[in-house]
Amino acid sequence: MSLLQKLDAARDFQDQLGQLGVNAIGATIDVTGSATEGKIEGKRVILAGTNNYLGLTFDPACIEAAAQAVRTHGTGTTGSRLANGTYAGHAALERELSAFLGTRSAIAFTTGYVANVGAISTLAGPGDVIMLDADSHASIYEGAKLSGAEIYRFRHNDPADLDKRLRRLGDRCARTLVIVESLYSMLGDVAPLDQFCEVVKRHGAFLLLDDAHSFGIMGETGRGLAEALGIEDEIDFVTGTFSKSLGSVGGFFASRKHDVAPLRSQIRAYMFTASSTPSVIASTRAALKRVAQGQALRSQLWKNCQRVHEGLTSLGFKLGAAPSPVIASLMDSPEQAAAAWQALLDAGVYVNLVVPPGAPKNLSLLRCSLSAAHTDEQVEQIIEGYAAVAQRLFDQPRAAASAYA
Amino acid sequence: MISYDECVSEIQTLLAQSHSGGSIVPPESDLIDELGLASLDVMELIEALEDRFDVAFPINELGDVRTIADLAQRIQNLT
Numbered sequence: 001m002s003l004l005q006k007l008d009a010a011r012d013f014q015d016q017l018g019q020l021g022v023n024a025i026g027a028t029i030d031v032t033g034s035a036t037e038g039k040i041e042g043k044r045v046i047l048a049g050t051n052n053y054l055g056l057t058f059d060p061a062c063i064e065a066a067a068q069a070v071r072t073h074g075t076g077t078t079g080s081r082l083a084n085g086t087y088a089g090h091a092a093l094e095r096e097l098s099a100f101l102g103t104r105s106a107i108a109f110t111t112g113y114v115a116n117v118g119a120i121s122t123l124a125g126p127g128d129v130i131m132l133d134a135d136s137h138a139s140i141y142e143g144a145k146l147s148g149a150e151i152y153r154f155r156h157n158d159p160a161d162l163d164k165r166l167r168r169l170g171d172r173c174a175r176t177l178v179i180v181e182s183l184y185s186m187l188g189d190v191a192p193l194d195q196f197c198e199v200v201k202r203h204g205a206f207l208l209l210d211d212a213h214s215f216g217i218m219g220e221t222g223r224g225l226a227e228a229l230g231i232e233d234e235i236d237f238v239t240g241t242f243s244k245s246l247g248s249v250g251g252f253f254a255s256r257k258h259d260v261a262p263l264r265s266q267i268r269a270y271m272f273t274a275s276s277t278p279s280v281i282a283s284t285r286a287a288l289k290r291v292a293q294g295q296a297l298r299s300q301l302w303k304n305c306q307r308v309h310e311g312l313t314s315l316g317f318k319l320g321a322a323p324s325p326v327i328a329s330l331m332d333s334p335e336q337a338a339a340a341w342q343a344l345l346d347a348g349v350y351v352n353l354v355v356p357p358g359a360p361k362n363l364s365l366l367r368c369s370l371s372a373a374h375t376d377e378q379v380e381q382i383i384e385g386y387a388a389v390a391q392r393l394f395d396q397p398r399a400a401a402s403a404y405a
Numbered sequence: 406m407i408s409y410d411e412c413v414s415e416i417q418t419l420l421a422q423s424h425s426g427g428s429i430v431p432p433e434s435d436l437i438d439e440l441g442l443a444s445l446d447v448m449e450l451i452e453a454l455e456d457r458f459d460v461a462f463p464i465n466e467l468g469d470v471r472t473i474a475d476l477a478q479r480i481q482n483l484t
Contacts, residue, residue: 134448150463153448168461357443 020338022353029350034058035247035373040350046378046385048368049352051185053217053325054297055373056247056290062283066248069282077275082265085275093285097252100292101223102232105261106254109269110276112212112241113139115251118269119239119260120179120208121146129169129176131162131205135186135360140179140210149177156360157184159195166203176205182214182225186359186367188326190214193225197234208237215291216245217298217325222291232256246287248280301325301372304379308370311383315390320365328354329366329386337364340389349385407458407484412477419453420473432474451476458484 029047031039035055038047056062069089079085090108098106109115120143124130128149132140135156144151152169155161166173178200180191193209200207211224219227222245226232236257242250253260253267264270276284290297302323309323320328331337334355341353344366352367359365366389368382417429424440436442442450447470451462454476460483470476 134452145465151465152461152463153452155452165455165461168455168459357445362443362445 017355020335020355022338022342027345027350032057036371036375036378038350040345043345043348045345045348045350046374046381047350048370048374048382049350050371051213051244051325051369052247052371052373053245053301053369054247054287054291054294055371056245056287058373059247059287059290061290062247062286065286066279066283069278073278075279076277079275080271080273081275082271087275087278087281089278089281089285090275093281093288094252096285096288098254100221100288101238101254101256103238103254103256104259106252107260107264107267107270108276108281109251109253110273111249112239112243112251113142114269114273115239115241115253116140116210117143117146118267119237119253119263120144120177121269122263122267123147123206123208123237124149124177127175129172130179131165131169131176132179133157133181133191135181135184136179137181137185137210137212140181144179157189157191159192159199162196163199163203166199166205169203173203173205176203177208178205179208179210181210181212182218183324183326184360185213185326186354186365187320187328187363188324189321190225190324194229194231197231201234206236207234208239209235210239212239212241212244212251213326215240216294217301220295222294222298242280242284242287245291246284248284248287250276250280250284297372301370304370304372304374307379308368308382312386315383315387316394317386317390320363325370327368327370329368331364331366334364336393337366340366340393343389343392344385347385347388349382407481409477409481412454412458412480413473415454415457416450416473416477416480419450423450430473432477433472435471436473436476437471454480460484 027040029038029040035052035058036047038045077085094106094108116139124147126148130144130149130151132144132153133156134153152165154165169176180196183190214225216222218225226235233256237255239253242248305323305325308327312319317329320330331340337353337355344351354365354367356362413432421427421429424442434440436447455462458480
């Protein structure tokens with residue numbers, strides 16, 4: 001097989017998507033005028049697929065911090081943290097993040113993906129075991145693969161299945177890193193984290209929580225699902241991202257139980273890549289302050305989630321999970337999902353089209369993500385957009401149904 | 406220890422239920438190229454086999470598994 005046959009396979013996949021008649025993965029947002037509105041192909045749309053949970057991309061304090069940092073420190077660091085790329089802002093962000101999370105230390109990364117790849121591939125190595133949820137994000141799979149550890153999967157969000165698989169490992173549990181996410185990005189379902197903690201502790205394994213999607217939106221102060229459940233001290237390691245609730249880009253790796261700081265000199269994804277630009281660090285620090293005092297934003301976000309979930313359920317959409325900032329509508333086929341995605345765009349609502357192999361269990365999804373910045377009017381417009389889809393696609397009224405029930 | 410034939414038979418039964426329309430396919434069948442399983446399907450098949458034989462199969466070894474016979478051999482080695 002020629003090296004270039006892979007290009008043919010990739011082209012075939014693109015062609016398959018093209019046959020769906022939409023340009024979902026190539027959709028370009030030409031103008032983003034606010035956290036919730038933009039222009040796609042000249043058309044003004046409500047952005048309901050950007051994971052901008054707290055709407056902080058246009059928060060005045062965050063914008064001002066970023067602008068000042070550009071003027072003061074320039075546009076980039078032009079290097080890695082270890083060589084020439086550690087600025088005072090990087091260190092301050094790590095201190096502030098650590099204080100916010102109550103962790104012993106925290107390491108900032110250039111993206112959330114890199115944080116997972118770096119942390120996981122360094123924590124585990126040859127001779128160790130990684131046990132991961134079957135629906136884990138690609139960055140978790142990549143980090144696990146890179147580690148050289150033996151990798152096992154357990155059934156998604158199933159503590160009993162994890163229990164069974166850890167039992168099979170026996171004494172090797174002491175060398176096992178279990179990895180779960182808090183809120184899963186495709187279906188919007190939440191992990192039974194307290195049960196996972198109990199199972200992991202009983203077997204003497206270690207738990208890494210990827211908190212990309214619940215950070216900022218769950219818990220009294222926004223420290224995520226573990227705070228909401230009161231079990232933060234039970235989690236060995238936590239990773240997260242700055243590109244959801246914090247409205248910028250970057251990631252982190254931290255721990256309450258263990259000092260991760262010494263791993264700085266071991267994590268290749270930290271040592272050999274350029275550090276975050278000063279403006280990104282500055283806006284992230286400003287956003288972190290907003291998150292800590294963001295009860296009103298969180299209340300608004302969850303109110304929006306409830307309303308859209310109720311609206312879509314009453315329209316007959318089959319939804320992937322209980323109300324959360326990610327509301328996935330399960331469609332019958334990739335073709336139907338693509339037609340629905342286009343119909344929503346025509347109605348002025350931008351969501352994400354997810355088709356196999358991008359979705360768990362080979363599902364075809366319309367993935368809507370909500371923001372605290374969505375106004376009541378925009379929330380109703382989103383629901384009206386789905387109503388237009390329902391009218392166009394469903395030949396007969398569907399019984400209101402939710403898949404998670 | 407479970408025999409190789411038992412492993413093959415179990416894999417054939419699982420595939421008959423999910424991918425080969427009820428028919429029993431030969432052990433030399435390629436799981437992906439001939440039976441059309443996606444990588445996720447292979448992982449789910451392995452999960453079912455792990456439960457059936459109470460073994461732990463690392464997914465790192467998936468790259469070496471192409472046929473039903475390959476998979477049966479690996480599972481047998483784990484029992």
